[in-house]
Each structure stands twice: as structure tokens, then as C-alpha cells.
Amino acid sequence: MAFEGLTDRLQDIFRKLRGKGKITEEDVKVAMREVRLALLEADVNFKVVKDFINRVKDRAVGQEVLQSLTPGQQIIKIVYDEMTELMGGKESKLNLGSKTPSVIMAVGLQGAGKTTTVAKLAKTLVKQGRRPLLVACDVYRPAAIKQLQVLGEQIGVPVFSMGQNNPVDIARASLHHAKSNNRDIVILDTAGRLHINEELMEELKNIKEAVNPDEILLVVDAMTGQDAVNVAEAFNNDLGLTGVILTKLDGDTRGGAALSVKAVTGCPIKYVGMGEKLDALEVFHPDRMASRILGMGDILTLVEKA
Amino acid sequence: SKTRANIGDKIVNLVKTNKKLDDDFYEELEEILIQADVGVETSLELVENIRKSARKNKITDSEKVMDLIKEETARILGVYDTSLRVETDEKPAVILVVGVNGAGKTTSIAKLAYRFKQENKKVLLAAGDTFRAAAIDQLQIWADRVGVELIKHQEGADPGAVVFDAINAAKARKADILIIDTAGRLQNKTNLMKEISKVRNIIEREIPSAPHEVLLVIDATTGQNAVSQAKIFKEATGVTGIILTKLDGTAKGGIVLSIAKELNIPVKLVGIGEGMEDLRTFDPVLFAEALLEAGEENE
Ligand SMILES: Nc1nc2c(ncn2[C@@H]2O[C@H](COP(=O)(O)OP(=O)(O)OP(=O)(O)O)[C@@H](O)[C@H]2O)c(=O)[nH]1
Ligand SMILES: Nc1nc2c(ncn2[C@@H]2O[C@H](COP(=O)(O)OP(=O)(O)OP(=O)(O)O)[C@@H](O)[C@H]2O)c(=O)[nH]1
Ligand SMILES: [Mg+2]
Ligand SMILES: [Mg+2]
Numbered sequence: 001m002a003f004e005g006l007t008d009r010l011q012d013i014f015r016k017l018r019g020k021g022k023i024t025e026e027d028v029k030v031a032m033r034e035v036r037l038a039l040l041e042a043d044v045n046f047k048v049v050k051d052f053i054n055r056v057k058d059r060a061v062g063q064e065v066l067q068s069l070t071p072g073q074q075i076i077k078i079v080y081d082e083m084t085e086l087m088g089g090k091e092s093k094l095n096l097g098s099k100t101p102s103v104i105m106a107v108g109l110q111g112a113g114k115t116t117t118v119a120k121l122a123k124t125l126v127k128q129g130r131r132p133l134l135v136a137c138d139v140y141r142p143a144a145i146k147q148l149q150v151l152g153e154q155i156g157v158p159v160f161s162m163g164q165n166n167p168v169d170i171a172r173a174s175l176h177h178a179k180s181n182n183r184d185i186v187i188l189d190t191a192g193r194l195h196i197n198e199e200l201m202e203e204l205k206n207i208k209e210a211v212n213p214d215e216i217l218l219v220v221d222a223m224t225g226q227d228a229v230n231v232a233e234a235f236n237n238d239l240g241l242t243g244v245i246l247t248k249l250d251g252d253t254r255g256g257a258a259l260s261v262k263a264v265t266g267c268p269i270k271y272v273g274m275g276e277k278l279d280a281l282e283v284f285h286p287d288r289m290a291s292r293i294l295g296m297g298d299i300l301t302l303v304e305k306a
Numbered sequence: 307s308k309t310r311a312n313i314g315d316k317i318v319n320l321v322k323t324n325k326k327l328d329d330d331f332y333e334e335l336e337e338i339l340i341q342a343d344v345g346v347e348t349s350l351e352l353v354e355n356i357r358k359s360a361r362k363n364k365i366t367d368s369e370k371v372m373d374l375i376k377e378e379t380a381r382i383l384g385v386y387d388t389s390l391r392v393e394t395d396e397k398p399a400v401i402l403v404v405g406v407n408g409a410g411k412t413t414s415i416a417k418l419a420y421r422f423k424q425e426n427k428k429v430l431l432a433a434g435d436t437f438r439a440a441a442i443d444q445l446q447i448w449a450d451r452v453g454v455e456l457i458k459h460q461e462g463a464d465p466g467a468v469v470f471d472a473i474n475a476a477k478a479r480k481a482d483i484l485i486i487d488t489a490g491r492l493q494n495k496t497n498l499m500k501e502i503s504k505v506r507n508i509i510e511r512e513i514p515s516a517p518h519e520v521l522l523v524i525d526a527t528t529g530q531n532a533v534s535q536a537k538i539f540k541e542a543t544g545v546t547g548i549i550l551t552k553l554d555g556t557a558k559g560g561i562v563l564s565i566a567k568e569l570n571i572p573v574k575l576v577g578i579g580e581g582m583e584d585l586r587t588f589d590p591v592l593f594a595e596a597l598l599e600a601g602e603e604n605e
Binding site for chain 1: 337340341342343345346406407408409410437438439440441443444446447448451461492493494495525527528529530531532534552554555556557558561580
């Protein structure tokens with residue numbers, strides 16, 4: 001596959017560009033063709049790639065080549081910096097507000113990893129000395145409630161459920177339950193749904209209205225392809241997302257969806273799922289994600305050495 | 307479903323905005339394919355073939371070229387058989403279902419069981435996912451809904467042992483078809499891929515002609531990683547076909563074109579919803595039409 005290709009291809013280009021004083025439009029064009037291909041192969045959305053390339057082109061053309069860098073490496077540095085910046089620059093924390101209980105709501109497509117992720121989040125928060133309550137708002141998927149209960153049990157966090165009741169009522173009731181049971185964060189697991197399912201998107205809006213969440217987190221499978229932008233845009237338009245969690249990053253996907261989702265929603269990616277186990281949740285690092293998407297670990301060390 | 311309603315209109319749309327078969331037309335076509343997750347390489351190749359074919363057949367009208375596009379796409383996908391090998395001499399026919407986490411394996415198994423039951427076949431399910439929280443309960447609920455029997459062990463049990471028991475139960479009960487659920491696993495997890503190979507070996511040891519089908523479930527929203535999924539699952543389990551799920555969303559599942567081209571694995575079924583009736587036999591022409599539907603969102 002073409003995956004491992006970018007490093008080699010760019011190094012080829014470096015060689016040809018070596019020893020010039022200024023980066024010309026032609027240099028940039030040649031390098032950008034490869035970058036574009038790499039991004040598309042990493043599943044960054046087509047339109048996001050287009051915008052991104054244009055931005056980088058503008059920044060790169062006419063730049064003086066730093067003495068220590070070849071033009072090719074400098075272009076890569078610009079691409080890398082720009083991409084890191086686009087994904088938020090640095091780490092982003094949860095904003096849990098000041099009211100008690102705080103409310104976190106996880107939303108997303110079917111099978112993205114919501115239920116697993118809310119349990120992981122609960123575990124993380126417990127470690128930080130908080131007292132979360134998990135809430136089973138998925139009343140549709142067979143055994144969804146049971147799944148959350150099993151996970152809650154594993155991490156010693158209580159799970160609030162009301163059977164197949166209306167999810168809006170469940171969410172509302174969970175706040176009272178949290179207050180009277182001294183839980184300071186409520187984390188809602190919602191059913192997976194398609195962003196084009198109007199009825200179910202309406203349900204999420206109603207839950208939001210009922211419990212006024214501090215965080216509405218879109219859970220996105222890192223293997224998602226071009227459609228990530230449509231999904232993220234729709235969830236964001238309907239709900240006003242506050243953040244994103246990227247799951248299944250322990251796989252061998254490039255994870256270009258990260259760039260797509262950030263680009264269309266403007267929401268920071270806060271965490272990444274790195275496995276099925278409940279301690280496999282990590283803070284998102286934009287710089288690491290940038291080099292992963294570009295597949296350029298060794299190029300980075302090259303740039304750093306220069 | 308909703309998204310399939312006006313395919314015809316949408317194809318015409320691309321043609322309308324680009325009447326002439328010029329570079330712009332082909333460029334737009336390429337963009338549409340890439341945005342349907344077909345992948346750059348396959349998209350370029352496909353467009354090149356169409357361009358050649360249009361030239362050879364002296365087609366200058368973009369409306370006629372749409373037929374070519376559909377033909378070419380369907381050709382890549384359609385040379386294979388979508389039928390399932392379940393009419394075996396020796397009972398039961400065994401279907402092993404594999405795939406990455408959350409792709410839709412368990413739900414697809416419920417759909418398959420429902421379909422076979424409609425055909426008056428005796429179906430047995432095996433709860434081979436002993437790992438994920440409440441995976442067994444999930445399959446049990448489906449088994450009850452469909453009205454088929456489930457062979458299960460406790461959570462945490464050895465999946466191989468479940469499969470062994472299920473095969474013997476299926477033989478004893480003279481079931482026509484045994485469908486085996488497995489835990490989701492990412493293809494780069496070597497130990498988990500070894501585990502699934504082992505499951506396959508156990509099936510083979512018990513019934514030498516089995517598994518008769520090994521179905522890889524792929525989520526249509528998946529991007530280029532699906533090729534790696536297909537490749538590695540094929541090596542580990544001898545995949546015979548793909549179930550492409552969640553086609554009721556806006557994702558096009560174009561990656562199966564690359565999979566068909568590179569690995570010769572046919573798509574056999576598609577999932578178009580969360581209900582047990584939401585399973586269809588794969589239709590390459592319909593699929594090709596839906597791929598091009600993306601044209602409208604482009605405007
Ligand atoms: N490898 C890996 N698997 C994950 C990760 N997060 C979730 N999973 C797995 O993905 C599958 C789906 O996870 P769920 O938490 O059930 O997903 P969901 O979004 O709640 O699914 P629905 O409720 O059906 O929409 C399960 O097999 C999880 O174990 C991750 O970060 N890495
Ligand atoms: N919209 C839609 N949802 C689907 C389809 N197939 C499955 N799903 C949903 O996707 C989610 C995951 O499905 P499962 O069948 O649990 O997936 P799985 O591959 O068994 O997951 P793991 O066992 O955790 O790896 C559930 O919410 C299903 O209802 C489909 O064709 N369309
Ligand atoms: Mg769930
Ligand atoms: Mg399953």
C-alpha cells in the first residue's frame with residue numbers, strides 16, 4: 001500500500017530541492033502533490049485537504065529557507081505545524097463548569113464506541129477524585145443497559161437506568177438521583193444514531209434541553225472515512241458540540257478523520273480511545289496526531305535534527 | 307430507505323452541470339469517487355478506464371457515459387457470486403462472522419438468522435464473543451426475537467470451547483445452519499488474530515468442509531483502513547465474502563471497490579438499518595448508482 005510512501009517520496013523531493021535559497025511556487029507545488037495524496041490516503045476529507053493545501057501553499061511560497069533546513073524539510077515543517085495548529089495546537093481539557101452535578105453527554109453513530117468511552121471517562125474522573133454517575137439513555141440497542149451496568153461494575157461506578165423509558169425522562173431523573181446520592185458528575189450514554197435520522201436527532205436535542213450538559217462529546221471511530229465531515233457537521237449543527245473523542249486509535253488506521261472533524265466543527269479533540277480495556281483512554285495530542293496522519297515519524301526527527 | 311430515493315435525479319445532476327466530456331467532467335467524477343471512499347488509486351484507475359472506454363466507443367455525450375461508469379463499477383464488483391454456500395451435503399452449514407469492533411457483526415447475525423428462518427431453515431447461533439461486556443446478552447435478545455436457539459457459555463469463557471459445543475449441538479439438533487458470532491478485534495492485534503484463526507481451525511477439525519462461509523463485516527463509514535481489514539482477516543480466517551453494514555447512512559462504502567480489485571473478496575450482503583429485516587443481497591448496479599449520488603452534496 002501507499003502508506004509508507006510519503007516519507008520516501010518526500011525524501012526524493014528533498015533531494016531535488018536541496019541547495020536552493022528560496023522556496024519557489026514550483027517547489028511547493030511538487031511537494032504538495034505528495035502531501036495531498038498522503039492526506040487523502042489517510043482519509044482526511046477531500047475538501048478539508050483542498051483548503052489545507054491552499055493554506056500551506058500560501059505560507060510556504062517565497063519563504064526564505066532557514067539556513068539549517070533544506071526547502072523540502074521546511075515545507076514539511078510548515079505542513080506539520082499548520083496541521084498541529086489546525087487540530088488545536090495543544091491538549092484540551094474537559095470543561096465541567098461549576099454547577100453540581102456537572103453533565104457530560106456522549107453522542108455519535110452506531111458502534112463508534114460511546115458506551116465503552118463513557119465508562120473509560122468515568123474511570124478517569126474517579127482517578128481525579130470525582131464521583132461520577134453513569135446513565136443508561138440507550139433504550140434501543142439490545143442489552144445496551146446491561147453493557148453499561150457490566151462496565152460500571154468493573155470500575156466501581158454506579159449506573160442509573162430506568163429500563164426502556166423515554167431517554168429524556170431518564171436523563172432528567174438522573175440529575176435528581178445524582179444530587180440525592182452525592183454524585184458530582186453525570187455521564188450520559190446515548191444510543192447510536194445516524195445523523196440523518198431526524199427523530200433520533202430530535203431526541204438528543206431534547207435531552208440537551210432537559211439537562212443542559214457542560215460537555216457534549218461526539219464519539220468518532222478513528223477508522224472513519226470521508227463521511228466524517230457530514231456526521232460531525234450534522235451533530236454539531238443540531239447540538240452544538242463541545243468536544244470530540246476519537247476511538248479505536250490502537251488500530252493501524254492513519255486517522256485522518258481527526259483533521260476532518262476538527263476542521264468542520266472547530267471542536268477540540270479531547271481524548272483518544274486506545275483499546276477495549278477501560279484504562280485505555282488518553283489525552284489527545286495534536287502534534288502526535290499530525291505526524292501519525294502524515295506518517296512521518298522519521299521526517300520529524302530529520303527536521304528536529306536540522 | 308430515504309437516501310436511496312432519488313438516485314436517478316442525482317446522477318443526472320452531475321451530467322447537467324457538466325454536459326461535455328471534458329477534463330472537468332472527469333475531474334469531478336474522480337472527486338465524487340474519492341469522496342465515496344473509493345480511494346485515490348482506484349478512483350484514478352476507474353476514471354481512466356472510463357475515459358478510454360468512452361473514447362473507444364466514440365461516446366461524447368456525458369449522459370451516455372453514466373452508463374459506462376455504472377458498468378465499469380459493477381464490473382469490478384459484480385464478477386462474483388453473491389449467493390451463500392449454505393446448501394451443504396453435510397449438516398450444518400457453518401457461517402463464521404468476523405470483523406473489527408462495532409462493525410455490526412452481532413446485528414448482522416440476527417438479520418441472517420431471520421432471513422434463513424424465513425426460508426424455513428433450522429438455524430442455531432453460537433455466542434463466540436465471550437469478551438465484550440454483555441455481548442452474550444445482546445445476542446440472546448436477538449435469538450429470542452428471531453426465534454432461534456443460542457449456544458452460549460459464560461462471559462470470559464474460551465471462544466473455541468463455545469464453538470466446539472455449538473457444532474456438536476447443531477449436529478445433534480440437525481440444524482441446517484450454524485452462525486458463529488465472534489468478538490470484534492482490530493486486525494493489527496496479532497494475538498487476537500491468532501485466536502480467531504484457532505476458532506476457524508476448530509470448526510474445520512469438527513466439520514472438514516466447514517466453515518462454508520466466513521463473512522467479514524465492514525462498516526460502510528470506514529475509510530482506507532478497510533483494505534487492511536480485508537487483507538489481514540482474509541489471511542487469518544479465509545474470508546469468503548463481505549457484509550457491508552450501515553449503508554442507510556450517508557457513507558457510500560466505496561472502499562469495497564478497492565477490496566474487490568485487490569483481494570477478490572465479493573460483497574454478498576448489505577445492512578441498511580438496525581432491524582432484523584434490514585439486510586439485502588448486494589446489488590452491484592444499485593451500489594454503483596449510489597456511489598455517484600455523492601455528486602449532489604458536492605455542489
Ligand atoms: N480496539 C478498540 N476497541 C474499542 C475502543 N472503543 C470501543 N471499542 C470497541 O468498539 C465496540 C463498540 O463499542 P461500544 O462502546 O459498544 O460502541 P457504542 O458507540 O456504544 O455502540 P452503540 O451503542 O451500538 O451505538 C466494542 O467492541 C468496544 O469494545 C477503542 O478505543 N479501541
Ligand atoms: N444504521 C445501522 N446500524 C447498524 C447496522 N448494523 C448494525 N448497526 C448498529 O451498529 C451498532 C453495532 O452493532 P453490533 O452488531 O453490536 O456490532 P458488532 O460488530 O457485533 O460489535 P462488537 O461485537 O462490539 O465488535 C449497533 O448499534 C447496531 O444496531 C446497519 O446496517 N445500519
Ligand atoms: Mg452503546
Ligand atoms: Mg458483537
